Amino acid sequence: MVECSDKLKEVQNALKKELRGETDGAERYKLLADILSNQGEKDYADTILLIHQAEVMHKKVIEVLVDAIDLRCGQEVSSQKEI
DSSP states (O other): OOOOOHHHHHHHHHHHHHHHHHHHHHHHHHHHHHHHHTTTOHHHHHHHHHHHHHHHHHHHHHHHHHHHHHHHOOOOHHHHHOO
């Protein structure tokens, strides 16, 4: 097993905390877009939906980084643990 520095594990833990916020943020933006769309505010809804999509992509990038640290440290990949 490859040794991991404490700093690398700290970064990974910080990224895992960030993941939780990204999930919540993406869901909130999707809800807002749905509300605006139902109110007939398509342009605003489309803009908020773009923010939602950006949050989802940001979450995916963070997941890849967490998994990369797992692989570097010889650990089971975090995203596979949730399946």
